[in-house]
Amino acid sequence: MQLELIRIQSLYITGYDAPSLQCGVPEAAAAMDALRHVVGVDSIRSAMSAAFDYLHDHPDFNSFDRLTFITDYAMPVQLMLSNVEATHTVRALNTTAIYGARDAFKKETFTQGADITVDGRGDVIRNADNSAPKIGYDTALGRRLFFEKKLSGNRQRSCATCHLPEKHFTDGMPQNASLSGGFLPRNTPSLLYATYQYAQFWDGRAKSLEEQIDVVLHSPTEMGGTDDSIVARMQMPKAKVIRALAAYIRTLTPFNSPFDHYIEGDRTAMTSQQKHGFNIFMGKARCGSCHFAPLFNGLTPPLFNRTEFEILGVPLYSDLQHPVADTDRGRIAVFPITFYEGAFKTPTVRNAAATAPFMHHGNFSTMQQVIDFYNQGGVTPVMHQTLSSDTLGLDKGEQQALISFLEALVDGV
Incomplete structure (x- = not known):
């Protein structure tokens, strides 16, 4: 029952199964109706009936108040269910x-x-x-190592060179500099909530933080270290360095944004525009059908144990009227099957409002450009594109509300 409640909140009401049909709310009502007929506790059945009634009485997809449903109906049911578990x-x-x-x-x-x-x-x-x-593992050691430039081959770069804490662990650049000259091929993602992914890097080639750290430490374009240099300079086994860094990164999960405070019960934490923006995000804009709440990344509910990759056809530059095809082939370099041509991991949009530029190559410098791209249904479709070419029809007020909600996902760090 707990898992089905998560499906209702994070999948069904977003229209995940059939976004274009906009039938997610009646589907959620049918699921809640089934739950209330099998639950064996009268008080829980009554709460489920209230949730069903709210869904049944407000079936319109675009106007449905998802935030009210989650906080006033679904969360109380989940609390009542969890109280009976061991x-x-x-x-x-x-x-x-x-x-x-x-x-x-x-x-x-x-x-x-x-x-x-x-x-x-x-x-x-x-x-x-x-x-x-x-x-x-030793998170304090990991934090010290995070700022340690001796880990790099030339002693000039640390993890914090590209993942600056004051910039929400990004660098604010489209691509950072490569040690071999020029620039790295992809945008530096935030490390906040990186632990909540089953695949690391934009193409998902690393299956754990430990593997990702090992790759970066030895990359000639990123850190340029070697096993010998790391062990000699740090006076500890390389495995200890990697475990400590991974342990520190796993602490980077603040969950202290205005949205989190609102969910925790502070109903003054979000403005009316931000609350409206959440409903746009989870409904009409279809953001929530790929950036699954509450992590708002590609971990699919209800188990949150699989990372999704999407083929969006994002152009190489920000000009949507004269799009130039991207040359980055994405995940196909990891899994050489055509289905992954141009596929990239779905990142979290927590803190996105504070971590421009956007997309895997940093081509959009503002959130408005990102919304414009999605609102018009992308650009010229590419092979196996997973982004619908349907226009979203978001008006200026809805777009601003969406941006306002994304600002409510920014943590204080």
Whole structure:
């Protein structure tokens, strides 16, 4: 039941299965109706009936108030269900895991990198001294190494050179400089919430943070290190360096944006325009059918254990009236099948409003350019394109509300 509730909140009401048909709300109502007929607790059945009534009485896809439905109807049902579940311990090393949690929109629902005990409501059970469970490795060492330039071959570059904390762990550039001259081929993504992905790099060629770190440390264009130089300069095994860096990156999950505060119960945390923007994001604009709430990345609900890749046909430059085809072939370099020609990982849009430029090559410098691209249904379709060529029909007010909501996803870091 918990998983079906997550499907209702993160998939059905977004129109995920058939975006063009806009039948997601009646589908969600049918799912809620089925749940209330099998639940065995009267109080939960009553709450599910209230949720069903709200869905049934507001079937229009574009005007449906998804934020009200989630906070006032779905989340209370999830809390009631979770109260009857037993405490359990899980293993979640190198993965994102979701449990029978209080609800899918609380950060405690997602844990990674440790043996963690959660109670029936999904709250992490703390140690006897009220300290939080450890992620598993030395995060303090990882933070020091993150700023250590001796890890690079020329002693001039650290992880923080391209992932600046004050810029939400990005660099604000379309592409950063390559150690071999010129520029790197792709935009530097934020490390915030990077742990909540099952594939790293834009093409998903690394399956863990550890693998991704190892690749970057040895890349002649990025860090230019060697096993010998890393061990000699750090006076520790390379594996310890990698584990510590990965442990630190796993702490970069603040969940303290205005949206998170709103979900936690502070109903003043978001403006009316931002709340309207959330409903646009999850509905008419179809953003939520690829950037799945609440992580707003490509991890697919309800288990959040698979990273999606999309073929959008984003042009090489920002000119949408005279588009030039992108030459980056994307994931096909990792999996040489035509289905992955031009495919790239769906990143989180948490903090996107603070991390321009956008897309895998940094070709859009403003959020308005990104919205213009999607609003017109992309540009000239490419082979196996997964982005619908339908226009979204967002008016200026809806576009501004969408931008305002994305600003509500910016963390204080």
